[in-house]
Amino acid sequence: MLFGALFYLTSKILQFEKWNYKFLLGIGILFRLVFLFAEPNLSQDFYRFIWDGELIKNGINPYLYTPDQIMEQGEIAFTGINKLYAGMTDLNARHYSNYPPINQILFALSAVLGGGSVVGSMIVLRLIIILADLGMLFFGRKLLQNLNRANHLAFWYFLNPLVIIELTGNLHFEGVMLFFFIWAIYLLSKNKWLWASPIYAISIMVKLVPLIFLPILVKYLGLKKSAIFYILVIAGCIMLLLPFYSSVFVDNYTETVGLWFSNFEFNASVYNVVKNIAVTYFEAKPWELIDTYGSYLKIAVLIIVLLLAFLRKNQSLDHVLSTMVIALALYYFLSSTVHPWYVIFLLGFAIFTDYRFPLVWSCTIILSYYAYSHPDFKENLWLLAIEYIVVIGYFIYELIGSRPKKLYFLKK
Template sequence: MQSYWRLHRYPILFAVACILFYWSFAYNLVRTDSVKLFMLFGALFFLCYKLIQFEKWNFKFLLVVGILFRLVFLIAEPNLSQDFYRFIWDGELIKNGINPYLYTPDQIMEQGMASFLSMNELYEGMSDLNARHYSNYPPVNQILFALAAFLGGGSVLGSTIVMRLIIILADLGMLYFGRKLLQNLNKANHLAFWYFLNPLVIIELTGNLHFEGVMLFFFVWALYLISKNKWIWATPVYATSIMVKLMPLMFLPLFIKYFGFKKSAGFYTLVFLGCAALLIPFFSPVFIDNYSDTVGLWFSNFEFNASIYNVVKKISVTYYEAKPWELIDSYGSFIQKVVVIIVLLLAFLRKNQKLESVISSMVFALAFYYFLSSTVHPWYVVFLLGFAIFTDYRFPLVWSCTIILSYYAYSNPGYKENLWLLSVEYILVIGFFIYEMIGSRPKKLYFFKK
């Protein structure tokens, strides 16, 4: 024991410090306290780096500390996001036999359509925006919400703990298949810990109960099966990933050169059949309209932590007297088309015959989408980070550090953003992105040809 302490005393001390910082984050932080938020996050990111630097070949040590960091949050109420109230609300509706896609919380309360133990607490806790819109969470997410409601015993804390355990299990699964996939790609498997120990991942997923990690678990599992040439077995897993969050839909065209036309057709068909099977229990004639209206809000109504959009908005409003509410609507429609074009260009102009090239194309596609988007919440970057570790690109790791600056908006009345802080975030991220494209690896200037 003494010899172990002598060999690992600094990493052990770093881990203890992390536990104390995560405890403070979970139980003694309000999101309006930006200074404390930034200081805690910065310290945790530095300590994460030091832990991996010292112990990157010590799998058991990093696994144990990663689990301990997550367990710190076990009974904490999420303090950076109110979304979990809506998650539990949807789960309680399913528990009471009501389709969450058919009615808004406002409608449920006004019409008295349901009654459950935590109903008023959940309704008052969720944002007004959530209360007046239909659910936009795909079917597998809804199943997990329902599971949390059933096992949570009707209490908010009980349901929160169940969701937290689900997310922790998903992160463990991501670590398991991530290491296997890294080995198949001839990369060091300790790279998976840049995801597993990343403070953004721990805080936004385990802490704030976002399900990007569950989507990522199924996504990486599917990629691992594809790397083993078990693409048929990968299709239901990939479909499940889509039905947790829709984002993996974007990447389907990128497989066409990797599989070839005939196999791609089979892959796409089985994935869509899998999605349809998962959707059937929730389907109704008005489902498509309700769901598409809510999802469309993300393109036409919301703006948070944007980069290029903020530049376009500043120029349009200042010099062309554009109306902000009209601009974001037209911009959102335009960006949807641009992203489709970018994905198709990556699919047909890149030599995606190798899986690593396919994953690199995914990194470019999602990064361009986020750079162009009017809304980039911090937990969105978790997905980009999660599969970027299978490539040579590290700008998502930089982004996972700098995106915390976007939370400064919550310290201001009306959630007014500080454009100087957002400039710092995106200058560092986009600057490092450009450096990786043309600076450190000149050959990747021609990434469409790889």
């Protein structure tokens, strides 16, 4: 109810003050600074962020050792090592790092500037995320102008309660990925596609999600330009990976990334339906089912993206962005794991289209946190059903019309 009240407050602020740029910018920064010294209480990932940063500061490749291995060996020590190890989840402690190189560089920066203090490193990470959101607002408004859309729509990202709580509050880096992604899309809108390629590569090296959008750019750039763009993006990613490369890096990294497809489940929609049918009527074993489902999910996502890339009209940037929204939404609908902060990336570039179901999702996804009220993180499937009925229902509602419908408070 409190989260819903925040959304209502946001809608009213934007309804009455949408052209007051300085006011909206000021309260957006103020709302973020509220969290400056607060320890995240909805995620423990930040302990692993700082852990990886401390390893790099001490000249150790974070992709080569799990925290469990380091603690068992007892040969490596740095300030706060016991606190960081005790704070992270067992899942984080027993697996290799899955955070791409740009993330690792930012983690190392926080460790250096934080002076060995967990709180100091946490504040540095928080300031980086706030700067990324400001950058997203800057390029977002410019991109909206290039697309002939009202630039105040960018504040539906900047003032969104989910964005502020999950990024600034809980220290997730979707906003950093989104900043570089929107910067790259802005450069594409200005026909500066060569300059956009290294920025796009940096976005991928923050989080891997923008990789799935590369085929969607073929029609927009044309075969020749898109081929060059892909080569430059891949070359940029390789260059960023080189400082961390070792003989076991690829195996460790792909093993950890593969876990997200075949081992984890949280806030799923289609997967929960499949799981309940398979377990109830076919006596399937859940731990075997998720592994099989994960294997098919990779193939399904690839097919969906390729079909959307070549069957939809993607000659204009408007169409490209709309196709990206649909592609990522379908991936999340099919995925077995959809943490609340995942939706922020979808929301971030959906504001450049007519689709508003990601905004609805950014409100309803808070229901998934009900699982945290149980020591064993047991989910309430009825609450998840409400979340997805509302979101998928609005998604279909927007798809079946001649053009996506607008929520009453988002009219230009």
